[in-house]
Amino acid sequence: GAGVSQSPSNKVTEKGKDVELRCDPISGHTALYWYRQSLGQGLEFLIYFQGNSAPDKSGLPSDRFSAERTGGSVSTLTIQRTQQEDSAVYLCASSLGAGMGYTFGSGTRLTVV
Amino acid sequence: GENVGLHLPTLSVQEGDNSIINCAYSNSASDYFIWYKQESGKGPQFIIDIRSNMDKRQGQRVTVLLNKTVKHLSLQIAATQPGDSAVYFCAENIQNDYKLSFGAGTTVTVRA
Numbered sequence: 216g217a218g219v220s221q222s223p224s225n226k227v228t229e230k231g232k233d234v235e236l237r238c239d240p241i242s243g244h245t246a247l248y249w250y251r252q253s254l255g256q257g258l259e260f261l262i263y264f265q266g267n268s269a270p271d272k273s274g275l276p277s278d279r280f281s282a283e284r285t286g287g288s289v290s291t292l293t294i295q296r297t298q299q300e301d302s303a304v305y306l307c308a309s310s311l312g313a314g315m316g317y318t319f320g321s322g323t324r325l326t327v328v
Numbered sequence: 329g330e331n332v333g334l335h336l337p338t339l340s341v342q343e344g345d346n347s348i349i350n351c352a353y354s355n356s357a358s359d360y361f362i363w364y365k366q367e368s369g370k371g372p373q374f375i376i377d378i379r380s381n382m383d384k385r386q387g388q389r390v391t392v393l394l395n396k397t398v399k400h401l402s403l404q405i406a407a408t409q410p411g412d413s414a415v416y417f418c419a420e421n422i423q424n425d426y427k428l429s430f431g432a433g434t435t436v437t438v439r440a
Contacts, residue, residue: 219371257430257431263426263427265426271426271427306372310426312426313424313425314360314423314424314425316362316377316419316428317374317428319364319372319373321369321371322371
């Protein structure tokens with residue numbers, strides 16, 4: 216597509232429920248990244264994919280967080296048993312490869328009540 | 329660890345004035361730098377980038393300056409407009425690593 220597409224744009228969920236966040240990167244971008252941004256804060260790295268593999272998962276906050284990427288394209292970030300501290304904007308970005316800038320999506324605003 | 333940081337978290341600018349946003353980095357191996365603009369409710373948007381073999385690069389109303397001696401990066405916005413109100417992030421890349429390291433962000437508010 217023309218840009219990075221994320222869905223849903225907003226998600227309100229009850230504490231303890233699982234959520235799935237989707238990212239559709241720019242066509243041809245081999246690298247895909249997930250970041251988290253709490254209100255008024257900076258960008259917290261979660262995970263990155265090169266193709267379908269994830270060489271760096273160092274930013275995932277706990278084992279409740281997981282992500283996958285299929286076909287070198289769409290990625291899903293799953294948060295199990297959501298907690299209130301998971302409330303944040305989850306941003307996805309893609310790039311052509313190493314040493315290149317990212318293109319970000321508009322993010323998914325997750326609110327856990 | 330080494331990271332990218334910002335000198336000031338907020339900047340208030342009179343409309344029409346020039347803005348200067350600063351960023352310090354500590355990793356001398358960094359060779360690619362980017363400025364992003366994030367408006368409320370949106371994802372960060374690429375503004376301008378610069379590689380370490382340059383010390384200045386100009387875009388439309390924006391200029392990025394890189395001083396490798398003191399490991400300092402700045403973004404200058406000419407004739408600041410209300411639409412420039414946003415959070416600005418600097419980011420660095422180290423020798424073709426896949427991951428960018430982001431600074432904390434500077435909030436720019438333009439006064440009418």
